Amino acid sequence: MAAMYELSASEAARRIRAGSLSPSNLVAACLKRVDATEPAVGAWVRLDRDAAARVAVQRDIEAREGRFMGPLHGVPIALKDVFDAAGVPTISGAPAWATRTATADATVVARLRGAGAVPMGKLVTTPFAFLDPSTTRNPWNPEHTPGGSSSGPAAAVAARMVPLALGSQTVGSVLRPAAYCGVIGFKPTHRRISTAGVLALAESLDHVGVFARSVEDCALALSLLAGPDPADPHVSAVPPGPYLAVLAAPAPPRIGVLGALIAQATPEMAKHLDAILRELEGAGARLVDVDLPDSFATLRTAGETVLAVEAAHAHSPLYASHAADYPPRIKELIERGRAVTAPDYLAAQSARRRAGDELDAVASSHDALLAPTIGAPAPRGLGSTGDPGFCAPFTFAGLPAISLPTGLDPSGLPLALQLVGTAWGEARLLAAAAWCESVIRFDAGPSL
Amino acid sequence: MAAMYELSASEAARRIRAGSLSPSNLVAACLKRVDATEPAVGAWVRLDRDAAARVAVQRDIEAREGRFMGPLHGVPIALKDVFDAAGVPTISGAPAWATRTATADATVVARLRGAGAVPMGKLVTTPFAFLDPSTTRNPWNPEHTPGGSSSGPAAAVAARMVPLALGSQTVGSVLRPAAYCGVIGFKPTHRRISTAGVLALAESLDHVGVFARSVEDCALALSLLAGPDPADPHVSAVPPGPYLAVLAAPAPPRIGVLGALIAQATPEMAKHLDAILRELEGAGARLVDVDLPDSFATLRTAGETVLAVEAAHAHSPLYASHAADYPPRIKELIERGRAVTAPDYLAAQSARRRAGDELDAVASSHDALLAPTIGAPAPRGLGSTGDPGFCAPFTFAGLPAISLPTGLDPSGLPLALQLVGTAWGEARLLAAAAWCESVIRFDAGPSL
Numbered sequence: 001m002a003a004m005y006e007l008s009a010s011e012a013a014r015r016i017r018a019g020s021l022s023p024s025n026l027v028a029a030c031l032k033r034v035d036a037t038e039p040a041v042g043a044w045v046r047l048d049r050d051a052a053a054r055v056a057v058q059r060d061i062e063a064r065e066g067r068f069m070g071p072l073h074g075v076p077i078a079l080k081d082v083f084d085a086a087g088v089p090t091i092s093g094a095p096a097w098a099t100r101t102a103t104a105d106a107t108v109v110a111r112l113r114g115a116g117a118v119p120m121g122k123l124v125t126t127p128f129a130f131l132d133p134s135t136t137r138n139p140w141n142p143e144h145t146p147g148g149s150s151s152g153p154a155a156a157v158a159a160r161m162v163p164l165a166l167g168s169q170t171v172g173s174v175l176r177p178a179a180y181c182g183v184i185g186f187k188p189t190h191r192r193i194s195t196a197g198v199l200a201l202a203e204s205l206d207h208v209g210v211f212a213r214s215v216e217d218c219a220l221a222l223s224l225l226a227g228p229d230p231a232d233p234h235v236s237a238v239p240p241g242p243y244l245a246v247l248a249a250p251a252p253p254r255i256g257v258l259g260a261l262i263a264q265a266t267p268e269m270a271k272h273l274d275a276i277l278r279e280l281e282g283a284g285a286r287l288v289d290v291d292l293p294d295s296f297a298t299l300r301t302a303g304e305t306v307l308a309v310e311a312a313h314a315h316s317p318l319y320a321s322h323a324a325d326y327p328p329r330i331k332e333l334i335e336r337g338r339a340v341t342a343p344d345y346l347a348a349q350s351a352r353r354r355a356g357d358e359l360d361a362v363a364s365s366h367d368a369l370l371a372p373t374i375g376a377p378a379p380r381g382l383g384s385t386g387d388p389g390f391c392a393p394f395t396f397a398g399l400p401a402i403s404l405p406t407g408l409d410p411s412g413l414p415l416a417l418q419l420v421g422t423a424w425g426e427a428r429l430l431a432a433a434a435w436c437e438s439v440i441r442f443d444a445g446p447s448l
Numbered sequence: 449m450a451a452m453y454e455l456s457a458s459e460a461a462r463r464i465r466a467g468s469l470s471p472s473n474l475v476a477a478c479l480k481r482v483d484a485t486e487p488a489v490g491a492w493v494r495l496d497r498d499a500a501a502r503v504a505v506q507r508d509i510e511a512r513e514g515r516f517m518g519p520l521h522g523v524p525i526a527l528k529d530v531f532d533a534a535g536v537p538t539i540s541g542a543p544a545w546a547t548r549t550a551t552a553d554a555t556v557v558a559r560l561r562g563a564g565a566v567p568m569g570k571l572v573t574t575p576f577a578f579l580d581p582s583t584t585r586n587p588w589n590p591e592h593t594p595g596g597s598s599s600g601p602a603a604a605v606a607a608r609m610v611p612l613a614l615g616s617q618t619v620g621s622v623l624r625p626a627a628y629c630g631v632i633g634f635k636p637t638h639r640r641i642s643t644a645g646v647l648a649l650a651e652s653l654d655h656v657g658v659f660a661r662s663v664e665d666c667a668l669a670l671s672l673l674a675g676p677d678p679a680d681p682h683v684s685a686v687p688p689g690p691y692l693a694v695l696a697a698p699a700p701p702r703i704g705v706l707g708a709l710i711a712q713a714t715p716e717m718a719k720h721l722d723a724i725l726r727e728l729e730g731a732g733a734r735l736v737d738v739d740l741p742d743s744f745a746t747l748r749t750a751g752e753t754v755l756a757v758e759a760a761h762a763h764s765p766l767y768a769s770h771a772a773d774y775p776p777r778i779k780e781l782i783e784r785g786r787a788v789t790a791p792d793y794l795a796a797q798s799a800r801r802r803a804g805d806e807l808d809a810v811a812s813s814h815d816a817l818l819a820p821t822i823g824a825p826a827p828r829g830l831g832s833t834g835d836p837g838f839c840a841p842f843t844f845a846g847l848p849a850i851s852l853p854t855g856l857d858p859s860g861l862p863l864a865l866q867l868v869g870t871a872w873g874e875a876r877l878l879a880a881a882a883w884c885e886s887v888i889r890f891d892a893g894p895s896l
Contacts, residue, residue, distance in 0.1 A: 237685035313794035338791055345790035346761035 023074025073116030106197025123152025147177030148385030172388025174209030182414030190398030194229035202310035241427030252284035303396025312337030471522025521564030554645025571600025595625030596833030620836025622657030630862030638846030642677035650758035689875030700732035751844025760785030804845035
């Protein structure tokens with residue numbers, strides 16, 4: 001039988017509701033797991049040990065009285081340190097002058113708390129959620145990066161310290177570290193989830209995402225997080241879907257295989273993905289070779305212009321007084337953005353939207369498009385968080401995407417695939433992902 | 449009894465439905481009125497005489513059979529020549545190289561046509577709907593400008609050539625010419641009406657608006673035009689209001705008087721508006737002095753940056769090949785926009801939105817804010833379309849606004865007031881405007 005800290009959020013929630021697991025015991029097990037594994041990993045910025053234990057006792061009492069706050073009653077979660085949590089500083093992985101004191105929860109944090117979740121604390125982000133590395137280590141091999149910018153969430157969920165964590169993705173900051181760490185990373189369509197109270201990097205590209213160890217947990221989180229928010233007028237009015245219901249008995253999906261991207265991975269990764277594809281096909285998936293639209297390359301170049309400009313905008317108040325103190329990669333990004341003219345920015349936005357629409361049209365005729373999440377396993381060393389290039393175009397298109405772990409390379413580092421859905425089609429994507437998950441059945445954790 | 453061409457769109461529609469007026473006779477009366485007045489005014493780019501007559505006959509037949517296409521069955525309308533109408537060129541007041549051949553109706557044109565309206569043709573716009581003047585003359589005095597950029601719609605509705613016309617406003621292009629010409633000009637909240645198929649000047653600021661001779665016609669038009677459009681994803685999902693129902697018996701409104709703006713008009717205009725205010729108060733309106741938020745000035749400066757940048761973007765393909773041929777004022781605007789950096793543009797957008805929200809908060813505690821539409825009557829000469837300064841801040845804030853004619857100055861030129869509502873509060877604004885209209889009772893037309 002799995003240790004308590006190994007349980008998925010959904011399974012833990014079910015046991016709590018059934019009375020066979022108490023929130024306090026679960027939180028205590030996770031805290032103990034943190035104690036055992038954190039020295040090797042370094043995933044946490046702030047562990048709210050006492051607060052979590054106190055809230056868990058409250059959830060215990062309610063559960064005993066048959067009162068349940070919501071679908072995550074008593075389940076521990078953790079937040080990338082770009083999400084505001086009331087009364088706690090948001091440090092954003094940055095020097096002290098960038099810290100903000102949060103007086104209110106980010107909308108998504110409030111929603112998880114309102115659903116009964118027990119926040120355990122804040123997880124490491126790279127500085128300002130960009131490419132400058134953090135000190136977190138990959139739980140599968142401490143000599144390797146866990147990826148970024150959501151380094152802490154990926155590592156903490158992989159190390160079984162917490163079953164569910166919030167992350168954010170502007171280029172490849174959820175799916176890439178999830179892939180490097182052997183867990184699931186998911187981000188829905190742009191503007192599906194409120195970003196109120198979340199550190200901005202580039203408004204047109206910023207997504208809230210989640211780290212979990214089951215597709216069901218991603219669907220559960222989305223069902224709680226999706227939808228309009230008075231504090232974020234940009235959230236779409238497109239109604240959320242039946243994210244959990246579609247997982248009941250998913251049919252073998254029709255998958256559009258992006259061979260041109262698989263060919264850009266290392267030969268080992270390509271060979272591995274090919275074997276996975278054969279396995280999926282053998283289990284009943286319908287595989288279709290899909291060509292990328294000509295505008296796919298534009299998506300990357302236009303998205304990078306938008307990223308640089310909007311980062312310069314988001315940082316302009318701080319940058320005005322602290323330019324010299326910025327970490328080098330985000331500094332370079334901001335300087336690049338400052339040099340772009342406004343009409344060139346708007347042209348990049350138009351090109352990005354057009355190319356995104358073309359990619360979405362391709363995605364819409366399949367249950368999911370399949371591509372690598374990463375071109376190779378996590379690089380050695382902590383000097384780089386790896387290449388987000390396989391995630392970037394889909395993020396820049398705003399399409400929903402999920403990374404599933406698929407196995408380990410000979411050195412024991414995780415491998416992964418990426419499934420991409422049509423805009424607002426998260427339910428269809430999650431159903432396809434759940435089916436693939438049930439075929440691939442990778443649920444190993446690192447020895448720690 | 450009023451001549452047929454004097455009827456409002458709503459009254460004409462009622463008579464057509466009652467069988468006491470035939471679409472053909474109405475269209476013929478309007479065409480005859482065009483023949484009589486157009487030589488002095490010059491409002492039309494293209495009069496679709498035969499097509500209008502043919503469609504009117506079709507509406508006759510349907511009406512006789514008791515079949516009515518919609519609320520504008522058989523009512524003539526006309527379009528500022530920035531709206532696409534299928535099969536007809538959209539010239540936009542510009543040199544021939546800028547003409548586009550419309551293969552489909554703009555969404556708003558299709559909606560009016562679908563409601564039974566009979567399009568009579570295209571009306572003069574200033575070049576590219578900006579400040580370079582057109583040759584249209586003010587029907588009240590041909591030595592004076594009718595204003596712009598919707599010069600033709602204002603002049604045609606004032607001259608009783610057509611009861612209802614579509615215009616567009618990015619700064620002051622509907623309300624200002626309406627005020628100069630003694631008719632009603634109305635534009636709803638930004639993104640309330642689709643702009644698909646309408647020439648873009650500055651996407652964040654472009655509004656579709658209407659010219660009419662009764663508030664009821666504005667409400668009728670809005671009830672047909674408001675709401676989502678698959679061709680324009682930017683249209684808001686905020687549900688349209690009961691625009692016509694609220695006009696049934698409007699109560700005396702609570703009006704926030706913007707004295708600081710009235711003080712910026714000429715002493716004659718200020719005195720006139722003061723007399724109107726006394727009249728409204730005498731009839732039961734509750735007047736409250738309202739101070740402008742400190743950020744009001746920012747709205748203007750930030751809005752002008754957004755305008756310049758987005759105009760440069762909208763024109764970039766044409767400007768690349770025809771810069772030398774552009775009219776001087778829009779050329780200057782585009783050049784100004786090209787020099788803005790992208791972060792400065794985003795800063796201007798943020799400042800504009802913040803200031804707009806503050807102004808909206810002020811507007812929301814009143815049924816309407818009252819300000820001048822114009823600082824003085826239409827200037828002499830056709831060299832300028834006048835000063836849009838009294839309209840600009842409200843347009844840049846995206847708030848709904850309506851201009852009502854209030855009388856004539858000693859030289860016989862129209863005077864006007866502007867009522868501004870809270871965002872998405874068009875129903876409340878229109879009810880206040882209808883009440884004011886019933887008190888002011890200005891319905892004179894020019895002698896032509």
